[in-house]
Each structure stands twice: as C-alpha cells, then as structure tokens.
Amino acid sequence: MNNRGEWSSKLGFILAASGSAIGLGNIWRFPYITGSNGGGAFVLIYLLCVFIVAFPVMIVELTIGRKAKRNPVGAFKAIAPNSKWWIIGAMGVMAGFGILSYYSVVAGWTIAYIVKGVTGGLTASHLDPAAIFNSFASNGFLQIFYLFLFSALTVFVVIGGVKNGIEKAAKILLPLLFVLMLLLIGYVLTLPGAMDGLKFYLVPDFSKVNSHTILMAMGQAFFSLSLGMGAMITYGSYLPDDDDLFSSALYVTFFDTLIAILAGFIIFPALGGAPTKAGPSLVFVVLVDVFRKIPFGGVIAVVFFVLMAIAALTSTVSLLEVVTSYLIDEKGISRKKAAIGAGIVIALLGIPSALSLGANKFFTKIGFLDKMDFVFGNIFLTFGGLMMCLFVAYKWGLECFFEHLSEGCDHVGKPHFNRWLQIAIYFICPLAIAILLLYILLTGETLG
C-alpha cells in the first residue's frame, strides 16, 4: 500500500483535515442555526457537543483509517474480514456522492457571487439582494454551469493527489482563509450595530434552549467536523503510524470550532442583532443587503465570498477523496480516472438539487436540495457515527483499538484518558447519537 500516498508532515495532515472540516457548515450554517436557536446559549451547547460527543468519534475514525490504511470500505474489510461491517464504509462512500452533489451547488453560488461582486452586479445601491438571489437561483443554466465549474475545481485538486493536491491546496488556502476572516472581523466590529450583534451572539439566553436545541447542536457538530461518512477514515489512512492521533484530532476539532465561532463574529456584528431570516438567505441575501449599505461594501462582499469559496473547496475535496480512494483501493482505477469519473457522476447527480431553487417546478416543489441534505447530511452521518463507535466497542474491541491508538500517542496509558475515552465510546457517544437519530427519523427534522 506504499503507493497510496502519505501526508508530508503532521502540519500537512492537520491543515488538510481542518480544511475538510471547515466549510459551508462553519461559515453559513453555524451562524444561521445559532441565530435561530438562541444565540449564545446555543454556542455553549454546541461546544459541549463538540468536545463530549464529536471529538471521541473523530479519534475513532482516524484510528480506524490509520490502522487499515484503506478507504472506508477497505478499512472495515481489513479490520473485520468476513463480516458485514464494510457496509458502513459503503454507506460512507454513498454519503460522499450524496453530500457532494448538493454541497457543490451551494459552493457554486459562492463563485457566482464573486463574479457578481467583481462585475458590480451585487452591491450597487439600486439593486435588491433578494431579487438578485431569486433570479439567479431560478436560472437553471447558471445553476448547472456553476455546479459543474465548482465540481471541476474539486476534481482538479483531487487529481493532484494527497501531497501535491489536497495538502498543497490546504496549506495555501487555510492560512488565507484565516487572514481574510480576521480582516473582516476587524472591519465589521467598527460598524454601528456591532455591539448589539455581539450581545446576541455571546450573551446566552437559556429560555430558548430545549431538547431540540441540543439535538440541533449535535447534528451540526457532526456535519461540521466531517464525521460519520469516512472522510476522517480516509484522511487518517494517509497518516504514518507514529503520529499522535490524539493531538491531531484535537487540533482539527479546535480549528474547526474556532473558525465557526469566528464566522459568528463576522455575521452577527454585520447584522447588528439577531438575524431576521434563516436559510440560504442569511448569507446570500441578508448579508449582501448589509454589504450594500456599508462603506467599501463592494470589496468586503467579494472578500467574504472568496473566503466562503475557499472553505467550501477544501471540504468538497475531502468528499471527493472518499469516493476516489475507494475507486483506487478497491477497484484498481487510476487516481485521475477515478476523480474525473466520480466528479462527472456527482455533478450530474447535483442537477436536480441545482434546479430545486426555482428553476424546475417539480424539484422545487419537493425541495430536492433539502431532501438530499436530510438523507445524506443528517441520517447517513449520524448513523455512520453511531455504527463506528459500536464497531470499535463491540467488534474490533477497545483493547485492540487502544493498542493501535497508543502507537505514537503519549496520552494512552494514562488511566484518566483511557477511562474517559472508553466511557465515551462505549456509552456516551452511541447513546447520544442513537437519541439524535431517532429524533431525526421521528420528526423528519433537518438538523444543522
């Protein structure tokens, strides 16, 4: 398996995996869900979910991947031969197809908005942001064009391979993202309503918290950390055996959470309070409306959408890499053919989503994009996360799991750490995720 590729360094891995985690989930979804779930109180609950439930699952995925050095399907086959556990990996690959298809549609919007911003079609004072969004969303040709454009970008990076494609892109793009975010935060904090926005964001209002809020937070944590579908198994499979998986998982979790929190520092001060509308419109309509009214708004808008496009690209790359690594490992297809072939199929699969915002009556009526998000972005991820914990606890065995995790990991062997991780994997995570899953299935609620 030597020709599978490996990250060039720990930093390379941390940046690539953080790139997967940091995406539209952080910059678009997190602020919007925070907005509709009580602001500061939701942020606190989100943090608890991230570190109590999601972080152990991240360690589980990375450990499975590094042990097996395979794609998600091959990984379960290698660790538990002659069993049916590989189906969990197969569901992960399917989730890769599914999520990427609709995610690339929204990612494509960011490119369209950069183009609109640069050509002056976004923030001029006589334009109405809602009308701009609606006419763009219902233009089938443009929707498909940008879907394919973004898919092509994703394929281009994945063809470059682990070191020269994915890692290189992340090394350039993530620091750029961080700097752009800091610049934007510095700017929006000077706006008149900034303090009201911050108050909403940071002062918890527990009267808005209920069981629904907690489950929203957990669903968001899974989606945001790219858990439950094998992205972290795949990225973990390119890690050398002596890497300290605990610290790697901690860095990725930390950076992802940091960027989500920072995104709130852009959106809420800019909005000057609680958002009035949710969904796609928060960024593409409400925020554009803000950019229209502030000095240098045209430039700021372009910077913002560049930032979003960057975040989205490093995530789409990881989604395509799950599918590509499966085709390389299991089907013996070359990286180039696998990435291009999968990219085309996924983009075609994205067409109904692209047409579901007004361009096509039928797909709009059934809300195709939302449905895809519900099935793949919620059900598949949570179910996958649950099964991975059960796999480690009851099939692979915690002893073997710890044995592999301990290679290169200083923390393993320390009784407190082991005890905590054991309890998390045996009870806390499966229980919490099972409740979440039941909730989603019973209510049909799209979380996060």
Ligand code: PHE
């Ligand atoms: N974590 C990504 C985001 O927040 C989305 C994603 C989910 C990427 C699952 C890979 C796997 O946007």
